Amino acid sequence: MPAPGYLAGLRAWCDKRGLLLIFDEVQTGIGRTGTFFAFEHDGVRPDxxxxxxxxxxxxxxxxxxxxxxxxxxxxxxxxxxxFGGNPLAAAAALATVREVLSPGFLERARKASARLVERLRSLEDRYGLVTEVRGRGMLLAIGLARDCSAELVDEARRRGLLVNNVRPNAIRLMPPLTVSDDEIDRACNILEASIRALEGAGSK
Structure with missing residues (x-):
């Protein structure tokens, strides 16, 4: 995540030099971070x-x-x-945008994210293996105290949960914006069992 004020500073830097500011929202756009576009958190608009x-x-x-x-x-x-001009893809995009912008959709996703973050931070409080929870909306990462993300991913998959090891000491969670409270709780229970297995049931 960009540090507070970073994007505003970058916008000013580009404006001063007559440069275009380009944002890559391939992964962060369309509600993923709790707003329609991630740049909205910082009040900075790209060119x-x-x-x-x-x-x-x-x-x-x-x-x-x-x-x-x-x-x-x-x-x-x-x-x-x-591959441009695909009518099926265009229709799917239009339907997706309408759904994400429909009343209450993003608010529901933000509430689900808050529930998920609360559950994940409780793991940080209780297990030494978990060093931090970071991210926004439904784009989250869990930092680990040692290089065991591949083992944690395998352990979670055996229990029925798919997560991604983005670094040797971090995993990424990107649940769908429509995830239910029950699904969040089930996922966090599986994640906790997986962490406990790697830790040998040790806790802080």
Missing amino acids: IMALAKGLAGGVPIGAILARDDVAAHFVKGDHGST
Whole structure:
């Protein structure tokens, strides 16, 4: 996550030099961090932005958004794709955007995230293996006291939970924005059992 004020400073730096600010929201956009776009947390708007992944709810699609005055410099043929113009992907993206922007959707996702973070932080309080919980919305990571993320991923998978080892000492959790409270509790119970297995049942 960017440090507080970093993106605002970067925006000012680009403006001073007449440079375009481009954000990659491929993984963070479309509600993933609790707001429609992640940059909204910092009140900073990019000139160009890349989107994909969550844009169509699992259907492959990518998009580039730009300010009107920037987009005016693109002419036909400047940007193309051999897979562009797919009507199925476009329809899926439209349906996804409408759903995420529907009343109460993001608020429900934020509440689910708060529940998940609370459960994860309780693991941080009780197990020495867990050193931190970081992230925003439904894009979270758990820091580990030693390089055992691959073992933790395997342990969780054996119990029915899929998580990702992004570093030797960290795992990533990216549940769907529609995750239920029961699913959060089940996932955290599995994660705790997996941590306990790696720790040999030791606690703080």
